[in-house]
Amino acid sequence: MAGGLLALAMALTLAGTAASPAVAAETLEAAVKATFLYKFIAFVSWPDSAFPDPSSPFVLCVEGPDPFGELLDRAVAGQSAAGRPITLWRAPRFEAGSGCHLLYSRSSPGRLRGAPVLTVTDGDSAVDTGAGAVVTFVLRDDRVRFIIDAAAAQDNHLTISSKLMSLAVAVRR
Known part of the structure; x- marks a missing residue:
């Protein structure tokens, strides 16, 4: 887990070093978010019932x-967490029960409240709550940061490590 924490800290640092052109900044922002997405898995515990069997993969959607x-394909290639390989799915929409363990969505993921899914979205500002998401990406000082909604995590039967919470710019309780 120490390696994961170091990678998250490095992603926070790198997020502020983008070249000035907008395209380079967008590419760096996407790369940092992609890294965060799969690294979050190591710092969150899901209930056993979230997996069909002990060898089931983590499904990142x-x-x-x-x-x-x-960027995300390369980030998760060959990666695993807690002995489970990480699998990547893409679709126009996912519902509760679709098998996702972590869902990144630009739309409101609040419809998955109560399902054991780590929902991640983008926010417009450092005070944006992400419309029911457990994690909301925000830009602060041209760096990708995140807000954690601890109540949403609890509603989704997820346990987020104190190490991950300490890296968040805010934790909503």
Whole structure:
């Protein structure tokens, strides 16, 4: 887990080093978010009931327009967490029971409240709550940061490590 924490800290640092052109900044932002997505898995505990069997993979889902493309494919290639391989799914929409353990969506993921899914979305500002998401990405000082909604995590039967919470710019309780 120490390696995962170091990678998250490095992603926070790198997020502020983008070249000035907008395209380079968007690419770096997407790369940092892609890294965060799969690294979050190591810092969250799901109930056993979230997996069909002990060898089931973690399923990372991207809903709707995919801002990551190959960046996320490369980030998760060959990765595992807690002995489970990480699998990537993309679709226009996912519902509760679809098998996702982590869902990134630009639309409101609040409809999955109560399902054991780590929902992640983008926010417009550092005070944006992400419309029911457990984790909301925000830009602060040109760096990708995140807000954690601890109540949403609890509603989704997820336990988020104190290490991950300490890296968040805010934790909503």
